[in-house]
Amino acid sequence: MLLEPYRVLDLTNERGQICGQILADLGANVVVVEPPGGSSARRIGPFRSTGDGAKPGIEDSLFWWAYNRNKRGITLDLETAAGRARLRRLVQSTDVLIESFEPGYLDRLGLGYRDLSAVNPRLVMVSITPFGQDGPKAGWAATDLTALAASHTLLLTGDEDRPPVQVAVPQAFLHAGAEAAVGALVALAGRERNGSGQHVDVSAQTAAMMATQSMVLQAGWGEQVLRRVAGGVKLGPIHLRFIYPCKDGYVSVTFLFGTAIGPFTRRLMEWMHEEGFVDAATRDKDWLNYTVLLLSGQEPLSELQRCIDAIERFTRSKTKAELFQEALRRSLLIVPVTTTADLLQSEQLNARAYWTPVRHEGLDQPVLYPGPFAKFSATPIRYRRPAPRLGEHDEEVDREWAVPQAATMPSPSGSRAEVRPPLEGVKVLDFTWVMVGPIGVRYLSDYGATVVHVESAARVDTARTIQPFKDGQPGPERSGLYANVNAGKLGITLNLAKPEAREVALRLAAWADVVVESYSPKAMRAWGLDYESLRKVNPRLIMMSSCLNGQTGPHAALAGFGTMGAALAGFTELAGWPDRSPAGPFGAYTDYVAPKFIAAALLAALDYRRRTGEGQYIDLAQAEAAMHFLTPAILDYTVNGRVQTRVGNFSPHEAPHGVYPCAGDDRWVAIACATEAQWQALCDAMDHPEWKADPRFLTLPARAANHEALDALIAAWTAPRPVEEIEQRLQVAGVPVHRVSTSADCFADPQLAHRGHFVTVQHPQLGPVPVENSRFRLSRTPARVPWPGPTFGQHNDQVLREILGLSDEEIVRLVTSGALE
Helix, strand or coil: CCCCCCEEEECCCCCCHHHHHHHHHCCCEEEEEECCCCCHHHHCCCECCCCCCCCCCCCCEHHHHHHCCCCEEEECCCCCHHHHHHHHHHHCCCCEEEECCCCCHHHHCCCCHHHHHHHCCCCEEEEEECCCCCCCCCCCCCCHHHHHHHCCCHHHCCCCCCCCCCECCCCHHHHHHHHHHHHHHHHHHHHHHHCCCCEEEEEHHHHHHHHHCCHHHHHHHCCCCEEEECCEEEECCEEEECEEEECCEEEEECCCCCCCCHHHHHHHHHHHHHCCCCCHHHHCCCCCCHHHHHHHCCCCHHHHHHHHHHHHHHHHCCCHHHHHHHHHHHCCCEEECCCHHHHHCCHHHHHCCCCEEECCCCCCCCEEECCCCCEECCCCCCCCCCCCCCCCCHHHHHHHCCCCCHHHCCCHHHHCCCCCCCCCCCEEEEECCCCHHHHHHHHHHHCCCEEEEEECCCCCCHHHHCCCEHHHCCCCCCEHHHHHHCCCCEEEEECCCCHHHHHHHHHHHHHCCEEEECCCCCHHHHCCCCHHHHHHHCCCCEEEEEECCCCCCCCCCCCCCHHHHHHHCCCHHHECCCCCCCCCCCCCCHHHHHHHHHHHHHHHHHHHHHHHCCCEEEEEEHHHHHHHHHHHHHHHHHHHCCCCCCCCCCCCCCCCEEEEECCCCCCEEEEECCCHHHHHHHHHHCCCHHHHHCHHHCCHHHHHHCHHHHHHHHHHHHCCCCHHHHHHHHHHCCCCEEECCCHHHHHHCHHHHHCCCEEEEEECCCEEEEEECCCEEECCCCCCCCCCCCCCCCCHHHHHHHHCCCCHHHHHHHHHHCCEC
16 A cells, blocks of 8 residues: 555544545555544534434444544543553654644643654644634634635635525535645655654645635736626626536536637537527637637627527526537537436446445445545555444554554654755656646645646647736736646646657656646547556656546546536535525636645655655546545435535534625625534624524524524624624634635735745746745745746756757757647
8 A cells, every 4th residue: 555654643623534534545554533522523414314313323423434434543532641641652653643623732731743743753743723823813713614714715606696605515624634635745755855754734724725716816916806606707797607407407518718618619509509599600609719709899798698598598408418428429518417316326437436335333235435536556545444433443553553663763864954845856747737737736846846847839728718817918828827826837838749749758758757647538648648658768657647537437538627527526516505506616626626636646656656666557537536525425325315405504513604794895704603602602792692592592403493594683793894893803702703705805814924825926927926835834844936837838948958958959850840839
């Protein structure tokens, strides 16, 4: 197994357990540590239904099952001297410790990073909190909803005439936990180079910010404000819609334009014309340049709306299956909006044997889980055990961990005085485009890897055509998205249709440790750049292919974008209001989840190769990886037969739990009470102590049952007040609250400034521009972001001369052959 030598102590609750599970799936020996009464995650639903109406037991939480698979479990009371002494003994044999306590809690117990690193200097300690370990908001009361609000992501999701809305399965701490797994692996790589462990500080606010699709940069790039639209996007006067009704549900139609997507739209219009839904003039519009025509006024917005209306009439005439099957045949960007029941019936997922059975004690039949997030050719992920029962492995772990193992012993590298970037010397050849692949690879460049990003100036990367644009002016060198997701990389432009360009690519593959590509299946094979070809020139190569559905299966060839991935993976159905069509999470949502799994897979494969000398091929389907952020809802179906759907901002575990209007245009505040004490404090802070005695609100179940009435009362209180006043009054009282941040709010946020989240870099054509920093902080080897995504061919000469050692004559021949663009 990839991470077999490593021991991990997981002290997290529901705010971080996916971190330990990712490491466990990759083969690490992970032990989850609970208090004697059990982790608070065991009290998070959904719960296994016993059929007799009994209250759920300590072993019945499907949330617990979802994120503690492949771990063993022990109980330990940190509030006692004996418990603290036991933890210190375990830490002597531990490589990684993960925790999600409030900042300062472990320090007060003598168990903070300084204390534990004195016990084991090679310890990597990972802390997951809403805002980070220090800074002006480190001590703020927070929940998943308020952390999401702070990230700007929440503002972009939902109907424009209603409050911003969440996904039914809370997402902010899943982003943070997956981010933490990447941080742990980067820190382990740094330990091998520098000899010592370090502290990894993960903020849920910045982790979830990835899901803004770089629109958080709007204010810094001078772009106009993006307004949320259910199932689409609205930028200025342009309203684009992706979710359409059909006979038996909904479908996602990627109705976009430009050189990459325009041809798909043209083929859709051809089909609609064949069936009489549009005329020839509509079919023959300039779909490649349609955005420019709209922005310039040459095409009236009424024409865009007419086309959208025609698409709706067309989709209403067919079922999800009819639309999808014909889309596959015609190569169109149409996919069904799947429910959890649909997922289990997916022809593609079943062909790839994705659903994985796990046996649980006391159940007659195994439970089907989402399968491995990636397929590794040499070291496949195995599901070895279900989530542990309370205290199941206490004696076993104490015996086994009494003796330190080789991974935690000091190494010769520990004597080095110079602290080097964790991934210095790692060489990456990056054939990815748009968002998911470039983001996944950027983790490596942030921490010292040399990344050569290959693109074409003729077939422009779609990321270069997506907002935010500098000063609101479109252009392939003006995209903040492209600059952000490719920051720190070297750029070379190759025309891979030319044999001379393919020869350059082969030479770069021989140089590289890692090759990553995100084209549709068969593209690399057509160029002679598939894994079997590349390993002939580099037998130790690690290669990853990442596309929407993976490299195999009947739908592998589906050309897809993240908006489609969100629909196929089940996210779209779970975001929005129960009385309306699905809103879906903002934009290409799976493109913001899958990169964390991409980075974790690559880092684990690099660690395995360092120890064994063996490279391998990794097939990562973006939809399959992202589905792990919905595992509780999927288990609710596979265990209970219950199909979850969108629920607005309702939570069965916290009440009140909502997004409420404030003074100003589209200004909102997120408020959530996770405890009775917080509810009591909210009533007092809002000067409504009588709410505490109202029979409708006496208990959490009562407040949840009457959440609409409670939401109306709170909204009446918040509506006339500015967000600053609401935040100040409620935070002083210890109530989780945060404004639903705009891009401008984020640039003014003192917490983000404290963490240095926005980094100003010099763009060759645009001058100084902001991009985002790493989403976690390392105490010894912080990220470095030296420049934005490269301009076309910016580093051609550097790559050809310094990396490949080509002569002037060889470079001239490449230029004259057309290999360089």
